[in-house]
Structures are given as structure tokens and as C-alpha cells.
Amino acid sequence: MDILDTDTLGKRGAILASKDSLRDKFEAILSNPYHPDTNPDGFINIGTAENYVMLEEVVEFANENRLKFDTETINYGLGPWGSPRLRNGMARYFNKWFNPISHVNPNNIIFASGLVSIFEMLGFALGDPGDGVMLTRPCYTAFPGDFGIKAALTPVFVSFPFTDQFSPVAIVHYEEALSRAKVAGIRVRFLVLCNPHNPLGRCYSPKALMALMRWCNRHSIHLIADEVYAMSVYEVPHASSSDSSSNTQPFHSVLSLNTDELIDPSLLHQTYGFSKDFASGGLRLGCLYTKNKALLRAVSAMTQFHWTPSPSETVAIAMLEDEEWTASFLTKSKEALATSSAVAKKVLDEMGIRYAEGSNAGFFLWVDLSSFLDRVYGAEDGWAKEEILNGRMFKEKIFLTPGGAQAAECPGFYRLIFTRDERSIREGLRRLGRALGLVL
DSSP states (O other), X not given: OOOOOGGGSOHHHHHHHHSOOHHHHHHHHHTSBOXXXXXXXXXXXXXXXXXXXXXXXXXXXXXXXXXXXXXXHHSOTTOTTOOHHHHHHHHHHHXXXXXXXXXXXXXXXXXXXXXXXXXXXXXXXXXXXXXXXXEESSOOTTHHHHHHTTTOOEEEEEOOSSSOTTSGGGHHHHHHHXXXXXXXXXXXXXXXXXXXXXXXOOOOOHHHHHHHHHHHHHTTOEXXXXXXXXTOBOOOOSOOSSOOGGGOXXXXXXXXXXOTTTSOGGGEEEEEESSSTTXXXXXXXXXXXXXXXXXXXXXXXXXXXXXXXXXXXXXXXXXXXXXXXXXXXXXXXXXXXXXXXXXXXXXXXXXXXXXXXXXXXXXXXXXXXXXXXXXXXXXXXXXXXXXXXXXXXXXXXXEOEEGGGGXXXXXXXXXXXXXXXXXXXXXXXXXXXXXXXXXX
């Protein structure tokens, strides 16, 4: 990296400039994408979670509908918090698909330019610099930055060494993490629960969700349920050598539970967006649903910095209002996810690579490459070996998200995205095999 003259910046800018850059990490990967026919030597990215198998369906919908723009589409629109039509459409969607215990009021929904923006604003509104945001291990790689880069919150990780984190008995580990935070002088303000889980691809049972609500209420900790993969839950076609379909859990939204005696409604919040279930990450639309009026006002005060793009709203509204298309799209997506996950599991089984059991949601598998770290020389520490392995993968032009970037408890675990086409998956795993020193 070039030597930077950070003296020209303020303290905050100097800190940001001196940290690892997302652009530095991903520009080489994103600027040279693999294509089996037009760019076979390109970078195969099976680390970024996109619903690639459904992109063409969205493109076809937009083109066939000949979406028409009007003056409100091109000007500032009806405010940076999401137009009434968009919020009404999302409320209808929640009421139809999330089985809410009570009617979802569109006035309790606020939109911004993606969930990254929603999370940043939640960090600002719910905490002060140095406060803690509780995250389960492993966690979505961007969570620490979403809440930390500008809101300056400190991640407090919950480890589950011998316990299934999706069971109610896992509460003891949240208590341990909270105690450690208190000893360190960190005030935990909220817990972020990714359900379905990223990167483990599993759902929390109603009993586990209720136990967490009681725990949060007891400690006056906010619970943010990130349900962005809610409709990306699929049937596991069959049990393979590494997977057992009997372990799978269907999705239950926090909206579907009677929370009256579990948690103060001002402490419970749900987030959702178009990037995953609707395969529309480029729309940059995410939303917060909460009954906390003060929080809605606080977030509304910041939405001018995270304005929802009016052209994106036009596309999103068209999808939400075409309920027949939405139902068909979600069905096709679930089928495509089941097929794609089965292909990836089959190839991994053939290679002798293990992956976490019970996954039935999202676009990913939690792959265990820890046994291959013994073949990595040049370092003794497991995490250092993982870094060396990352470099080998980069040389082979294959990218998986490493566990070190996801607060994994042990080195050698990776998130593999299976939603690429079959040729890309097979070629990507062939390159991974070369990086691991396998003879294929």
C-alpha cells in the first residue's frame, strides 16, 4: 500500500485511512469476474452472498413490465424514509409471508439505502461510542464494521464451544459474554440476531427466540432480528454423508410470536431488505420495523444521509404489488437454492471436504477446511496458516469468505456461496482443491 499522508486528515479520517480497505481487498476480485465462456481465467467469487441463480428472473420482470418513470421517480420523491406506497407494500408483504401475530402497521416501517445504512443508524441511535453490540460467533463479516466504523460501537462476541447456539440452553453463553463485557467496562446496548443465520444457514426455533427475548428483557438489551434471508429457506433434497435433513428448522419470524410477556416492545426490532430474497442487492433498499416511536424519530433524523433511490423504489413497488409474481418468484428461488446447495454438497463430498450439518437457509455452506491446515507451512499458529491459505486461494483466483473475517471460533472455516451456476461451482471447487494441495 502507498505511504499515506494522514496528517492532512482529521483524527477520524486518519483512523479510517490506516485501516484495511474493503476496496483493497475486493477490487481485484470484482474487477475480473469469471465467466466459463468469455473469461475462463477470471476470478471465481463464491464468497459474496448474492442470489445469483435468480438474477435473470428479476431482470426479466423489470424488462417485461417496461417500468415507467414519472417526475416523482426522477426528483427527490416523497422523502428519504421510503414512500407511503413502498411502506404499504412492505407491510402487506410482511402480513402475507411472515405470519405476524398482529397486523404490521406501515407507519412502523422506515426505509433507507440498504441494511448497511439501517444498521449504522441503529448503532448511532441505540448506543454511544464504546458501547457494545452483541454478536454470535461466527457472524456476518460486515456486522462489526456496520456498527463500528462510524457509530464506534464495540463488538461483544458470544462463543458456543460445546452448545448448539440455536437451542434455548445456549442462553448461558450470552450471560457469560455479558459478564465479560461488564468486567471490560463495556455496556452492551443490543444483540443482533441473524435469523436465518449467516453464515451457518440455520434458523432459530420459536423456543430459542423466546428465550433470547426473555434474556434481553431481563437485562434491558435491545434485540435486533435481522431477517433478510427469511424467504430463502429451502427443502434439503436428501441427506448426504455430511448433512442430516432431520436437523433442519423452518423459519419463524419474531413478528409471528406473541411477545407480550417476553419483551418490552420498545426493545424488539426487525430488519429486512431486497438484496437476498428478491435477488436485488443493487436496488439498495433495506427497512426497519419497530414499535419504538422514539427510535423511529431518531432514525428518521438520519435518513437524509441514506436516501432511498426513487428509481429503486419504482422497481421494488412493482415487485411487491405484483403478488402473483412474488409468490411464483419465491417458490422458484427456494427450488433453485435446494438444487444449487445439493450440487455444491455433492462436489464437496467427492473432495472429502466437510461442512456444517443442518443448513437449509441462505446461499451458503459453512465449510470446514481445518484438517487441511496441516499442509500449510510457513507458520505455526492456526490463524496465520489460514491467512497463508487465503493467499493460495487468491493465487488460484478463487475466493471464499474466511472464518477469520467472520469471528469464527477456530481457524480453517470458510463461507462458501453455492448460488453460482454449476460450471462455476465445479471450477471454483477445482481451484480450491489446487489451493489445498489435492490431486483432482
